[in-house]
Amino acid sequence: MIASANNERRKNTVVIGGGIAGLQAALDLADQGYKVAVVERQASIGGRMISLSKVYPTLDCASCITTPKMSAAAHHENIELLTYTEVDSISPGPHGHTVVVTRKPTYVNAEKCIGCRLCEYACDTEHPDDFEQDLGSVRAISVAFTNAIPQKAVLDADYCLACGLCLRACPTDAIEFDQQPRQETIHADTVIVASGFQLNALTIKPQYGADKNQNVISPLTLERLLAPHGPYGRVLRPSDGKIPDSIAFVQCAGSRDETIGVPYCSRVCCMYAIKQAMLLSGSLPTADITIYYMDIRAFGKGYEQFYQNAKAMGINFVRGKVSKIDSADKDDLLVHVELTEEAQDCVRKQRHDLVVLAQGMIPQWNPTASSPVHIGRDGFVATPDAGSPCSTNVPGIFVAGTAGGPKDIVDSIAEAGAAAMEAGRYLSMRGASSDSPRTVALELMA
Amino acid sequence: MAGTFNSDLHLDIKAFGGKDVDMCMNCGTCTTICPMSEDSGGGFPRRVIRLIQTGQQAKLEASLDPWMCYYCGDCTSSCPRQANPAETMMASRRFLTARYDFTSLARLFYRSAAAEISAIILVGLFVTGLFVAFHGPMVLNKVELNTFAPVHAVELGDWIMAAVLSFFLLAGAARMTWWTLGRRNMFRISPMIFLRQIPVFFVHLFTQKRWHKCGSHPSAVRWFKHLLLVSGYLSMLTLVLILLRWFQTDTVYPFYYPQRLWGYYATIALLYPTADFLISRWRRKEPIHLFSEASDWIFLIMLFLTALTGIMVNIFRVGSLPMATYVIYVIHLSIAVPMLVVEVPFSKWSHIMYRPLSIYLAGVKQAAANAARKLEEPEATKAAA
Numbered sequence: 001m002i003a004s005a006n007n008e009r010r011k012n013t014v015v016i017g018g019g020i021a022g023l024q025a026a027l028d029l030a031d032q033g034y035k036v037a038v039v040e041r042q043a044s045i046g047g048r049m050i051s052l053s054k055v056y057p058t059l060d061c062a063s064c065i066t067t068p069k070m071s072a073a074a075h076h077e078n079i080e081l082l083t084y085t086e087v088d089s090i091s092p093g094p095h096g097h098t099v100v101v102t103r104k105p106t107y108v109n110a111e112k113c114i115g116c117r118l119c120e121y122a123c124d125t126e127h128p129d130d131f132e133q134d135l136g137s138v139r140a141i142s143v144a145f146t147n148a149i150p151q152k153a154v155l156d157a158d159y160c161l162a163c164g165l166c167l168r169a170c171p172t173d174a175i176e177f178d179q180q181p182r183q184e185t186i187h188a189d190t191v192i193v194a195s196g197f198q199l200n201a202l203t204i205k206p207q208y209g210a211d212k213n214q215n216v217i218s219p220l221t222l223e224r225l226l227a228p229h230g231p232y233g234r235v236l237r238p239s240d241g242k243i244p245d246s247i248a249f250v251q252c253a254g255s256r257d258e259t260i261g262v263p264y265c266s267r268v269c270c271m272y273a274i275k276q277a278m279l280l281s282g283s284l285p286t287a288d289i290t291i292y293y294m295d296i297r298a299f300g301k302g303y304e305q306f307y308q309n310a311k312a313m314g315i316n317f318v319r320g321k322v323s324k325i326d327s328a329d330k331d332d333l334l335v336h337v338e339l340t341e342e343a344q345d346c347v348r349k350q351r352h353d354l355v356v357l358a359q360g361m362i363p364q365w366n367p368t369a370s371s372p373v374h375i376g377r378d379g380f381v382a383t384p385d386a387g388s389p390c391s392t393n394v395p396g397i398f399v400a401g402t403a404g405g406p407k408d409i410v411d412s413i414a415e416a417g418a419a420a421m422e423a424g425r426y427l428s429m430r431g432a433s434s435d436s437p438r439t440v441a442l443e444l445m446a
Numbered sequence: 447m448a449g450t451f452n453s454d455l456h457l458d459i460k461a462f463g464g465k466d467v468d469m470c471m472n473c474g475t476c477t478t479i480c481p482m483s484e485d486s487g488g489g490f491p492r493r494v495i496r497l498i499q500t501g502q503q504a505k506l507e508a509s510l511d512p513w514m515c516y517y518c519g520d521c522t523s524s525c526p527r528q529a530n531p532a533e534t535m536m537a538s539r540r541f542l543t544a545r546y547d548f549t550s551l552a553r554l555f556y557r558s559a560a561a562e563i564s565a566i567i568l569v570g571l572f573v574t575g576l577f578v579a580f581h582g583p584m585v586l587n588k589v590e591l592n593t594f595a596p597v598h599a600v601e602l603g604d605w606i607m608a609a610v611l612s613f614f615l616l617a618g619a620a621r622m623t624w625w626t627l628g629r630r631n632m633f634r635i636s637p638m639i640f641l642r643q644i645p646v647f648f649v650h651l652f653t654q655k656r657w658h659k660c661g662s663h664p665s666a667v668r669w670f671k672h673l674l675l676v677s678g679y680l681s682m683l684t685l686v687l688i689l690l691r692w693f694q695t696d697t698v699y700p701f702y703y704p705q706r707l708w709g710y711y712a713t714i715a716l717l718y719p720t721a722d723f724l725i726s727r728w729r730r731k732e733p734i735h736l737f738s739e740a741s742d743w744i745f746l747i748m749l750f751l752t753a754l755t756g757i758m759v760n761i762f763r764v765g766s767l768p769m770a771t772y773v774i775y776v777i778h779l780s781i782a783v784p785m786l787v788v789e790v791p792f793s794k795w796s797h798i799m800y801r802p803l804s805i806y807l808a809g810v811k812q813a814a815a816n817a818a819r820k821l822e823e824p825e826a827t828k829a830a831a
C-alpha cells in the first residue's frame with residue numbers, strides 16, 4: 001500500500017497496548033507535553049484490568065481505577081487512540097522508529113457513530129461473548145462492553161450475516177460494509193511495548209480435565225462471575241447453573257511447571273486467588289472455599305495481612321499441588337492431592353462443585369518476528385540492563401507491565417511510570433521538543 | 447548405623463544415581479499420581495525424597511516404601527520440577543541395598559563402576575586360574591566334560607558358593623527386617639503372624655504381581671518379560687545347583703528329553719529379556735530405562751554373557767568339539783561365578799530377595815497393627831460400658 005499523507009503520523013511515542021500499563025505510560029508522557037499514540041488490538045482500551053471485578057489488597061473496584069484512566073487517555077489532547085489496530089512492524093532507523101500498523105475494519109464509521117447501540121439491539125445474530133469469557137452472548141455488531149472506550153460499535157465479520165438490520169437501525173448511517181484493512185505508518189522517537197499477557201490454555205495440563213468438565217474454570221471467568229456487572233450478576237457454575245457450595249482454587253496450575261515449559265512463577269495467582277476467595281465468601285457465605293497451594297507468595301505491601309485476613313475468615317488453605325482432577329459425575333469434580341502437611345492418610349480425592357485453575361501468565365505478543373526487540377528465555381521482552389529495568393535491547397524502545405514479565409497491577413502501574421520516565425529522558429536527550437511532535441531528525445528525514 | 451542423622455544423605459543418594467533429589471520442592475504431585483502410593487498411606491515418592499533432603503537416614507532405613515515402587519515413571523513425567531522422583535526411588539533402593547550389606551562392598555560397587563568391574567575380573571581370573579591349575583585330563587577325540595571338570599567337584603564348588611552367598615544375603619535380609627520392624631516390635635509381634643505371612647513372600651517372589659498395578663500405561667508386557675527372566679533364572683539355578691549331576695553330563699540325550707528342553711527354555715528365558723532390556727536401556731525406550739547406572743549395565747551384560755556362554759557349551763558339546771567345549775566351559779564359569787559373587791549379595795541381583803521380603807514385612811506390619819487394634823477394641827467397649 002502506498003503511504004499517503006493521511007496514512008502517516010508523527011509522534012514522540014508509540015505505546016503498544018492500551019491496558020493499564022500502556023495507559024499509565026501514555027498519560028505520564030502526554031502530561032509532559034509529548035505526543036503519544038496508543039495502539040490497541042481490541043475494540044476498546046482498558047486491557048485485562050477492565051474485565052476484573054476487584055483488586056487486591058484493597059478490594060477496590062477494578063473499573064473504578066481503570067475507567068478514569070481510560071477516559072483521561074481518550075480525552076487527552078496529546079494522546080491519540082488507535083483501537084482495533086495491530087502492529088505489523090517496528091523498524092528502527094537513525095532518525096527514530098517507524099511503526100507500521102494495520103487498522104482493522106470495524107465496518108462502522110467512527111466519526112459518525114454516536115454509540116447509541118441501536119444497531120446492537122437490532123442485530124439478531126449472537127455469539128459467545130469474549131469479554132464475558134464466553135459466559136454470555138454478544139451480537140455480531142456491538143459496542144465492546146458497557147464501559148468501553150471508545151463507545152463505538154464494531155461489526156464482527158466472522159458472525160455477521162449481512163442482513164442489513166443494523167444498516168436500517170443506525171440513525172447516523174455510520175455502517176459501512178465496504179471498509180477495508182488500512183495500513184498506516186507512525187514515525188516515532190520512542191516506542192513503549194506494553195502488550196501485556198495472556199493465560200496459557202486451561203487444557204494445557206490434560207490431567208486437570210478442563211476439556212472434560214465445564215466446571216473447571218479460568219480465574220478470569222470467575223472474575224466475570226464475581227463482577228457486579230458480570231454475565232449473571234451472581235456466582236453460578238457453568239455446567240448446570242447451580243450455586244456452588246464447595247469451590248477449590250488449584251494454584252500453580254499453569255506455572256512453576258517444567259512439564260509445560262513455564263518454570264517461572266506467575267506472581268499474581270496467590271493473591272488473586274485469596275481475593276477471589278474473599279469475594280466468594282462474601283457472595284456465598286455458606287460455601288466451603290479451599291485453596292490448594294505450594295507456597296503462598298504474598299510479597300507486596302499489605303499482602304501478608306491480606307492473606308492472614310483470608311485465613312481468619314475461614315478460607316481453607318491446604319498445602320499440596322493438585323496432580324489430577326477427575327469428574328465425580330457430570331458436574332462435580334474430584335481433586336487428587338497429597339496433603340503434605342498431614343502425617344497420615346494424606347492422599348485424598350476431595351469433592352468440589354467448582355474448580356478454578358491458576359493458569360500461568362505468558363506473553364500476549366512476540367515482538368521478535370516484526371521488530372528487533374529481543375525476548376528472554378521465558379518469552380517475555382528481555383531487559384538486559386539491570387540499572388534501567390524498562391530498557392530493551394533497542395535504544396528508544398522501552399517495555400512496561402506484563403510484556404516484560406509477570407507482575408500485578410500495582411507493579412505494572414509503577415513500571416509504566418518508570419518506562420514513561422525513561423522514554424521522556426530519551427526524548428529530551430534527543431532534543432525532541434515536547435511542544436512539537438517532530439524531532440529535528442524527523443524534519444531532516446521528511 | 448541405623449539411628450543416625452546424616453546431613454550428607456542427599457549427596458550420598460546422588461552418588462547412587464538420584465542426581466536431581468535437591469530439585470524437589472515437595473509439592474506432592476508425584477505421590478498423588480503414583481498408583482502404588484495410596485496403599486502405603488501416601489508414603490512415597492515425596493516423603494522418601496523429604497527424608498533424603500532432611501538427612502533422616504534412620505527413618506529412610508526403617509522405611510519399606512522404596513521397595514513398594516516398581517518404577518512406572520509416571521511421577522517423573524508429571525514432576526513440575528523435573529526432579530526425577532522415580533530415579534530417586536531407584537537410588538534409594540540402591541542405597542538401602544548397600545546399607546543392608548554389612549561388609550560395605552555393595553556401597554563400594556554401587557558408587558564405583560571401576561571397583562565393581564575390577565572385582566568381577568578378579569573373581570573371573572581366580573576361577574580361570576583354578577581350572578588351569580586343577581582341571582582333569584583333556585580327552586580330545588570325544589567330548590568328556592566330566593573328565594575335564596568332574597561334576598562332583600563342580601557341585602562342591604557350587605554348594606560352597608551358595609552357602610557363602612546365602613550367608614551374606616541373609617545377613618542383609620536380617621538387617622532389613624531388624625531396621626524396618628524395629629528392634630522392640632520384632633519380639634512383640636506374635637510368631638504366628640510371621641508364619642502366616644510367609645506365603646506372601648513366595649507369591650511375590652514367583653509372580654511379581656504388584657507390577658500390574660503400576661503405571662498409567664499398561665505394563666503387562668514389561669511384567670511378562672521380567673517374569674520370563676525370573677523363571678529362566680530360577681530354572682537355571684535349580685539345574686546347576688540341585689540337578690547338576692543330571693544337567694552336566696557327557697551323554698547326549700535326544701532333543702525332546704526334559705534335561706535339554708528345560709535347559710533351552712531357561713536359556714531363552716534369560717537371553718531374550720536381558721537382550722531386550724539392554725536394547726531398551728540403550729535406546730531409552732521405556733521410562734524405567736531412561737537412566738542407567740553402571741550397576742544396571744553390568745548386571746544385564748553379565749547375565750546375558752552367562753546365558754550366552756552356557757548355551758555355547760551345549761552347542762560345542764552336542765557338536766562334538768572337545769577343545770572348544772572345555773575352553774568355553776571355563777569362560778562360562780569365569781563369567782557366571784563372578785556375576786553371582788558380586789551381584790547376589792552386593793549389587794542389583796539382591797532385589798530378588800529384598801523385593802518380596804519387603805512386601806512380606808509390610809504384610810507382617812499390617813497384620814500386627816490389625817491385631818493390636820483388635821486387642822484394643824474390646825477394652826474400649828468395656829470402658830464405654
